[in-house]
Amino acid sequence: MPWYNLGVSVPLAERLRPRSLDEVVGQEHLTGPGKPLRRMVETRRLSSLILWGPPGSGKTTLARLLAQEAGRATQALSAVEVGVREIREAVAQAQRQGGLVLLLDEIHRFNKSQQDALLPHLESGLLTLIGATTENPSFEVNPALRSRARVYVLNPLDEAALYRLLERALAHPEGLRAEASPEALQLIAQASSGDARRALSALELAASLGGGRIGIEHAKEALGRGTLAFDKGGDAFYDLISALHKAVRGSHVDAALYYLARMLAAGADPLYLARRLVRIAVEDVGLADPLALRLAVAAKEAYELLGSPEGELALAELVVYLALAPKSNSVYVAWEKAQQAAQRYPDSPVPLNLRNAPTALLKGLGHGHGYAYYHDDPEGSFAQPYLPEGLEGLTFYEAHGEGWEERVRERLKSLRMRFRSLSSGP
Incomplete structure (x- = not known):
């Protein structure tokens, strides 16, 4: 008989500790x-x-x-x-x-x-x-x-992994005898900052508060009694992070700073917020300001070095910069298109001129033959095929009209015209 069945009160996280690698989440x-x-x-x-x-x-x-x-x-x-x-x-x-x-x-x-x-x-x-x-x-x-x-x-557990863990806690023989709404589980998963122990502790407290039925209000109260009180104004954690993201995307500096300050005051993990801001730098600012990503990573590292409260100023500086930066999701959109094309055409042969030729056999098969090195032969470089046969007309990236992309938009247009005119022959 497990020692925790001998009248000793054992935390849920210990009772659910995996007994094989197959039970490990994340x-x-x-x-x-x-x-x-x-x-x-x-x-x-x-x-x-x-x-x-x-x-x-x-x-x-x-x-x-x-x-x-x-x-x-x-x-x-x-x-x-x-x-x-x-x-x-x-x-x-x-x-x-x-x-x-x-x-x-x-x-x-x-x-x-x-x-x-x-x-x-x-x-x-x-x-x-x-x-x-x-x-x-x-x-x-x-x-x-x-x-x-x-x-x-080891990485912090993502929200999906924490959600699965919480579901297991409700179904496991040694877990909780409780029911929970999906919204309550989602809130706990999002508010636990990748920490399985924290998530299970919050679930256990919410179950006791709800008498075996865990709703969104019980989850909020459980989180509020712990180290993460995200919902003092009645808003769920994901509403606040969504508001922060959309305020930065919409270039509203004051709203962005307000939501950052509110989440930090409520106990949100500053490194979680830093990671979200790095995502914003990539997804929403993108190549409109290539410096944004470097500053976002630097702000995260600055917080790791200084901690709270000093390091929070680096996050505030980053929020102001990102909100004021020109915006472009062109790379985000282009990447989605490229992924879809890779799924649709997974086996299209690489043109022979672009293939690697480390052996005499491969050279004899034509690998690398006809490759035009740009610095020696710019015209030939533009005339050779780069995409697989049948996919030559695909385009993914379109430069938008803000920031750095405004400066390169004409160059991109000119390059594509040059590729088309030279590769099509006389």
Whole structure:
């Protein structure tokens, strides 16, 4: 019988902790078919590694599952609570048992000498380390230790993954005996900033508030009682982020600043807002102002460096810049068209002149033959085919009339006319 059935109150997140990789939600880039952690489990060849990611992204869960699937003796320690003495005890245990998997949470809390104590035992293979950290290993883990342990990056869970997790919590035998509206689940997923533990805690509180029936008001109240109070004025989280995005897109500086300030005051994750602003720089400002993306990334990095409240000024500066910048969604539209064309014509042969020819055989088959190098032969370069046969007339990108695109619009028109006239022959 699980220990949490013995009259002990256990948080929902612990009760729902996955017991196999197949139950893990998110992190498909590590756990999906053919991906690194999946291969380790399938081959039972576990090597030392460090899992780096934000809170609630699944570091501890994945560490436990990897050790469990390896079928080897395991000891779990937290660097917050232990030191070199406990490491020596783990080494002694490993010597008695012929090896040990050491799960070391918060590994960044170890100082240099404590980290160095692990090195000879990792080198000999006596210990296999699975470390977990929320901090950048480039700065917090010694280079010598990093060279012996592969670093894998975990991402914040996206809203879709959190929504699936919340649905599972309502259906799981050890989950909640409750019903929830889709709107309530969506709000919790959006307001949890990629943190599974936070999402499940909010759901558990909402269930108690609603007496087993979770509506949007119970979700709002649960979030308001926690660290994320997005709805003091009655608006849902997604309404506020939508308003911020649309105010920036619509060039209304004052409204954009108001919604940014309101969300920060209500407890929204500043890095979530920074990521949304980077998206706006790409999607809505685009090539009307190519500097916008660089400034957006710089503002995100500035916040990561300074934290709150100082770093919030960088986000405010970015919001003002993006709101005042000229706007263009031309690349956004062009990319959608290009993706549709790739889906419709997935097998169209690349023209022979553009193909790679690393071997004599491929050269003999005509690969690369007739390619005109622009800097040596500009006219020939314009006359040669670039798109597959039958697709020559496709166009995706159209420069709009604002900012940088206004300056290049005539050049784009001239280039396309030149391609058409030269490629069509005399």
